[in-house]
Amino acid sequence: MLLRSWWMVGVLFLLGLALAQGEVDPREEAKRQKQLLLETAGILPTELIVEQGKELFNRKGPSGKTMAECDFGLGKGVLEGAAARLPRYFLDTGKVEDLDSRILTCMTQVQGFRPDQIKRQEVVAIAFYIASFSTGKPIQVRLLFPQERELYALGEKLFYARSGAKDIGCATCHVSYMERRAGVLPFTDVLGKAKAWTHWPAYRYSNDQIWTMQDRIRACYGNLGHPQPALYSLPILALELFMAYQNNGAVVEEWPAFVR
CATH class of the missing domain: 1.10.760.10 (Cytochrome c-like domain)
Known part of the structure; x- marks a missing residue:
């Protein structure tokens, strides 16, 4: 928590300074803030969240299964490029699902969690982990059904x-x-x-x-x-x-x- 607070103090200070000096390009500002965190902490928050998502992905649910037993559109456990093809229609649920809702389906129908046991923060972290396998992939969303x-x-x-x-x-x-x-x-x-x-x-x-x-x-x-x-x-x-x-x-x- 102290490290996270330290990050934010530095980030907000530099952002405020940039804004005080006039209009800034948000893309360039993001690059600067990213570099700042790498230089001061040696790791990015995104990397930490992806690691958290990885742990949750490999965690066994009440059914004894991990999320590797889940199909995100390309077969059980196949994550490479899967997020870039969502949302899509899934035959097993009979509805269109995006990454977040598919994770929810997996946690309830495959892993056996009750809906009230699922924390939003965990869904987001798992989404970050799965999405990381689509970096460099093209968006391929269909309208077949x-x-x-x-x-x-x-x-x-x-x-x-x-x-x-x-x-x-x-x-x-x-x-x-x-x-x-x-x-x-x-x-x-x-x-x-x-x-x-x-x-x-x-x-x-x-x-x-x-x-x-x-x-x-x-x-x-x-x-x-x-x-x-x-x-x-x-x-x-x-x-x-x-x-x-x-x-x-x-x-x-x-x-x-x-x-x-």
Whole structure:
């Protein structure tokens, strides 16, 4: 805890100094903060989280099985490139699942955990570990099943919908103002320019948080003044599928990422 606090003091001090001197490029600032942590601590928070996820992945559940018995879309225990192909429809559950919800399915149906025994922090850590096997892989999301196509259509409607007191939505920031604010809002670019789906899961050094895309979507809704969708809910999965499909072909530069 003391080491983590030390990291944050240094990170926030340098970020505040940079902002005081004027507008900064968030990508370049992330590189500087990343280098700072490597020089001061010798390890990145993302590396620690991945190691935690690895331990949890190999932990036996009440059924006596580890997550190596789980199929994330490419066969039992196959993780190489699996996260880059999600969300997708799974025959064993009869529904579309993203990485987070598939982990939940694995922990309950394969490992035998009760839903109330599953901590969100553990799901996120496991997601970081699994995603690390897709670094350098292209996004390959399909729309082969009717369930995938229906969810994609819902995600498209939600992305472009404007509502609430502010009359804004996802596309207001991430499409309408993408050209002007691409460096500020590298969430996703459905026009295929930023290919920023590859930013998540990520460690956010500005607030010392670890987020998957589910957390990012919920935060966006909160920023817009909308009620946040529940974790693992249909609106989140629909938005994920829509955005992931729009970013097909983008190469994952680094999972988990290190962002502001």
